[in-house]
Amino acid sequence: xxxxxxxxxxxxxxxxxxxxxxxxxxxxxxxxxxxxxxxxxxxxxxxxxxxxxxxxxxxxxxxxxxxxxxxxxxxxxxxxxxxxxxxxxxxxxxxxxxxxxxxxxxxxxxxxxxxxxxxxxxxxxxxxxxxxxxxxxxxxxxxxxxxxxxxxxxxxxxxxxxxxxxxxxxxxxxxxxxxxxxxxxxxxxxxxxxxxxxxxxxxxxxxxxxxxxxxxxxxxxxxxxxxxxxxxxxxxxxxxxxxxxxxxxxxxxxxxxxxxxxxxxxxxxxxxxxxxxxxxxxxxxxxxxxxxxxxxxxxxxxxxxxxxxxxxxxxxxxxxxxxxxxxxxxxxxxxxxxxxxxxxxxxxxxxxxxxxxxxxxxxxxxxxxxxxxxxxxxxxxxxxxxxxxxxxxxxxxxxxxxxxx
Amino acid sequence: xxxxxxxxxxxxxxxxxxxxxxxxxxxxxxxxxxxxxxxxxxxxxxxxxxxxxxxxxxxxxxxxxxxxxxxxxxxxxxxxxxxxxxxxxxxxxxxxxxxxxxxxxxxxxxxxxxxxxxxxxxxxxxxxxxxxxxxxxxxxxxxxxxxxxxxxxxxxxxxxxxxxxxxxxxxxxxxxxxxxxxxxxxxxxxxxxxxxxxxxxxxxxxxxxxxxxxxxxxxxxxxxxxxxxxxxxx
Numbered sequence: 063x064x065x066x067x068x069x070x071x072x073x074x075x076x077x078x079x080x081x082x083x084x085x086x087x088x089x090x091x092x093x094x095x096x097x098x099x100x101x102x103x104x105x106x107x108x109x110x111x112x113x114x115x116x117x118x119x120x121x122x123x124x125x126x127x128x129x130x131x132x133x134x135x136x137x138x139x140x141x142x143x144x145x146x147x148x149x150x151x152x153x154x155x156x157x158x159x160x161x162x163x164x165x166x167x168x169x170x171x172x173x174x175x176x177x178x179x180x181x182x183x184x185x186x187x188x189x190x191x192x193x194x195x196x197x198x199x200x201x202x203x204x205x206x207x208x209x210x211x212x213x214x215x216x217x218x219x220x221x222x223x224x225x226x227x228x229x230x231x232x233x234x235x236x237x238x239x240x241x242x243x244x245x246x247x248x249x250x251x252x253x254x255x256x257x258x259x260x261x262x263x264x265x266x267x268x269x270x271x272x273x274x275x276x277x278x279x280x281x282x283x284x285x286x287x288x289x290x291x292x293x294x295x296x297x298x299x300x301x302x303x304x305x306x307x308x309x310x311x312x313x314x315x316x317x318x319x320x321x322x323x324x325x326x327x328x329x330x331x332x333x334x335x336x337x338x339x340x341x342x343x344x345x346x347x348x349x350x351x352x353x354x355x356x357x358x359x360x361x362x363x364x365x366x367x368x369x370x371x372x373x374x375x376x377x378x379x380x381x382x383x384x385x386x387x388x389x390x391x392x393x394x395x396x397x398x399x400x401x402x403x404x405x406x407x408x409x410x411x412x413x414x415x416x417x418x419x420x421x422x423x424x425x426x427x428x429x430x431x432x433x434x435x436x437x438x439x440x441x442x443x444x445x446x447x448x449x450x451x452x453x454x455x456x457x458x459x460x461x462x463x464x465x466x467x
Numbered sequence: 468x469x470x471x472x473x474x475x476x477x478x479x480x481x482x483x484x485x486x487x488x489x490x491x492x493x494x495x496x497x498x499x500x501x502x503x504x505x506x507x508x509x510x511x512x513x514x515x516x517x518x519x520x521x522x523x524x525x526x527x528x529x530x531x532x533x534x535x536x537x538x539x540x541x542x543x544x545x546x547x548x549x550x551x552x553x554x555x556x557x558x559x560x561x562x563x564x565x566x567x568x569x570x571x572x573x574x575x576x577x578x579x580x581x582x583x584x585x586x587x588x589x590x591x592x593x594x595x596x597x598x599x600x601x602x603x604x605x606x607x608x609x610x611x612x613x614x615x616x617x618x619x620x621x622x623x624x625x626x627x628x629x630x631x632x633x634x635x636x637x638x639x640x641x642x643x644x645x646x647x648x649x650x651x652x653x654x655x656x657x658x659x660x661x662x663x664x665x666x667x668x669x670x671x672x673x674x675x676x677x678x679x680x681x682x683x684x685x686x687x688x689x690x691x692x693x694x695x696x697x698x699x700x701x
Contacts, residue, residue, distance in 0.1 A: 068585045079573055379569045382530060383630065384558020384586040386551055461530040464569065 064389050066396075073396040076369070087365045088405035090358025091443065095409025095436040096416055097351035102432035103417035104424065105344025111425040112340070113333055122167075122301055123200070123329050124308055126151065126159070126294035126315070130322040149173075150323045151291040153279070156194070158314060164307050165299040168199035172279065173292040179225075179275055180245040181233040188229055190246055190275045192282025200297040208240045208255035211278050219280050223251040227259035228272035246275055249285050304328050348432060355436065358405065359443030366398050366451035377455050378463025391456035398448025399441065406440030476539070477638060477669045478504040478527055483536035485522050485692075496522040498692045500536070506637065509664040510671045511679055514689035520673045521642055523689065527671060528561055528640045529553040541637065558586050562631030564641035564660075568623045570615040576602060576626045577611040583634045601629035605659060621652030628659055632668075639663055641672040645679075657682055 077084045128149030156171040172193040179188045195213040197203065203210050203224075211222050223246065230239050243250045260271045282288070298307045305328075312326045327335075370377070377390055410433055417426040483500035486493060496519040504510055514520040525531035526538065529545065538545035541560060548556070557563075570579045580598040589597075602611050605625040615623050624644060631639055641660060645653030661682045664670045672679065680686045680700065688696040 064586055064588050072585075075573065375569075376571055379571065380582070380586075381554065382528075382557060382563050382569075383583040384554050384634075386554045386586070388551075389586060459531075461525050464530070464565075 064386070066392065069389060069393045070396050070400075072393050073400060076373075077397060077400060083365065084401060087362055087401050088408065090361035091355065091402050091405030091440045092358075092409040092412060094351065094355030094358040095406050095440050096412035097354055098348055098436040098439075099410060099413025099428060099432050100416040100420065100426070101347035101351045102344055103413070103426040103428045104420065105340060105347050106429045106432075107417075107421075107424065107426035109337055109340040109344070110427055112336055116329055116333055121329070122298045122304060124296040124298060124304065124311065124326060125328075125332060126155070126296065126311065126324055126326050128290075128292065128324060130325055149290040149292055150319055151294055152289065153194075153291065155315060155318060156291070156294055158318065159294065159296060159311055162310060162314060164310055165303045166307065167297040167299050168196045169294065169296050170194050170197040170200040171291040171294045172197060173282070173288060173290070175282070175286055175288075177247045177275070178245075179229060179233060181242065184233045184235075186229060186232040186273075188246075188273050188275050190277060190282065190286075192277050192279045192286070192288075194279040197276075197295070200295045204258035204260070206256045206258045208253070210255055210276075219284055220278065221249060221251045221281055221285070222254045222278065224255035224257060224276040225253055226257045226272040226274045229275060230256045244275075246277070247286075251275075251277060348435075352436075352439065355439055355443065358440070359402070359447045362398055362401055362444060363447035363450060365401075366394065366448055367454070369397070370394065370451045370455045373455075374458060374463045374466040377458050378460050378466070381458070381460035382464060387456040390458075391452045394452035394455045395445065395448045398452065399444040402440045402444025402448075406437045409440065410437055475506045476503065477506050477508070477541060478502060478671075479537075479539040480527075481537045483523075483526065483533050483538060485519070485526065485531075486534045496692050497526075497533070500692075500694055502687070502694065504669065504671065506669050507664075507667055508669055508685055509661070509683045510669075510685045510687060511683040512671065512673045512687045512689060513675060513677065513680075514673075515675060518689045519692040520689045522692075524640050524642055524671065524673055528563060528638075529557055554586075558583055559634055560637050562634070562636040562639045564624070564627055564631050564639065564644045566643040566646040568615070568620075568627045568647070570623055570626055570630075572615055575612045575614055576607060576618065576629075579615070579626055580629045580633050583630060587634060597633055598629070601633045602626070604632075605629045619652070620648050621655060624648060624652070624656050625659065628656070628663075632663065636668065638669045638671065641670065643673055643675075645674070645676065 128151055151171065153171055156169050160166070160169045170193060172191055175190045175192070177188060177190045179186050193201075195211060198210045205224075206227065208224070210224055211220070223244065225233075225239065225244075233239070233244060234242070239253045239256055242253050244253060245251075257271060257274075257276075296307065296311065298304050308326050308328055315324055315326070380390065413433070413436070414428055417428050420426050480500050480502040483497055483502070484495070485497040486495050488494075500523065512520050512523065522531065526533050526545075527540070529540070529548065532546070540556070543552075543556070571582070574582070577595070577598050580601055581594045584594040584597060599608075599611065602608060605628055607622060607625055607629070610618060610622060615626070618626065624647075628644075639660070644660065645656055648656060657679060660670060660672065672683070684700055686696075686698045686700065687694055
């Protein structure tokens, strides 16, 4: 029996003799593996990021949202979007919930509107969040300067606004913002507070807390002529009470609304829903990248077939001096596997690198399963696509092979 | 070392035939070859190109199969050999010398000579020792680490001879070993092959140079795939 080590050395010798070709062959696998890892890291980064944001909003939250979430498994995005404007949730439901004798810290209703914010020559596309004053008790509001609007300001229908850190920077850069009037759509609002920077997109606001312009709910309702609410947030006292509170709210609201006009979900359910959507997204991204891995594999097969044709004479000579078909098979298979293994390894490193670079723009997190999968598939690809050329080499008739130059 | 038993049977061919048929052209390369070769013989096979002499050598060397007839080779029925067993016999019992040397261009002289030993599963230390010894025997002790391209034709052929002998085979098959060499190098190579035969190895050599007959113990002539003469010398 020939030692595998010897066949390995013979294979390595060939690969090193054709460095450029070996590298270009590996490139397909490198790109495939790197893109699988990077794309999956984007998907899973997004997932953990959104989870973080939900958690940063504060724990023990229950959301009352418009529409029926329970019926459609993965339809949260669409359901939420289409139900924003047709929402049947109103302020009286906030009151109803608040009046229940439940272990509740606070109840807050709000709606969002995309709008343009302007100050002097600066403008910025933002999300206006019309919230009631108790949003400060329910959501997490950290004021950098100024204050959050009081219940009185809200009732008096004042045109005041609390802006996110990013929005402040866009409109005022380093200039003071407190007391200035900014335009939100067609109306002028006075800045009474600036929020602390929280980073990224956040919480329930689709644009992120840092970009947001928060205005009193009453004001928003009058100015923008809206009756309904998008969501109602309920903060529960004590995690153990969540299921009970949820059930009670659900039951109570059924007195006012139809079953399919609202859903009561807790944070965990919300995360699960979003998680399942992003899971599908991650798989789709990974799947697309996996195609390039397949193409890389075909590249290996192609080069190995060329290599067999090119080295027919050598194969003939090796057979003439006593190489078994098995020895030739293994030598060529090793070449293919080394190419894909090395390509996979470099791809893993590049995948980590790519994810690291992207991390400065958006949150990414490399998952161990994507690394394992991409690397495993690349090695498998090497074996599978190496077998055909290798067995062709092994089957060559020595005398015909020797005759070929 | 090879045993010098007097008359053990090396090749025994009976009504050996080889037909190449690709569906369009049918060529009868060998017809009814009856041939017995004993150990220690130095057989020279003459014939013009296309006479079928390389085909015969390839069949004797288990590189090719006859389409008819029988061949016994050192006690084994050639037609019954698996490709694995044939590879093993080529590795251990037969040494090939080719007209075009057939050295692997990226390997040094030493590595080329080592090659058959790799397929015998011999460890590196012993391989090196044996390959070096053979290269010394063919007078290339100073060229061991040269690539084939850095060697003259005669030197390359000596590397090939060292490779053919490194596994101590009983049989050496040489297909026009001097065909690509100038007359002086050719002479040296023939002297070397004659020496190999004196050590007890059976040599089967193809040529169309009639002078080579002087080295041999037996001269065969092939014409149109048939043996037309068989002379024993001395």
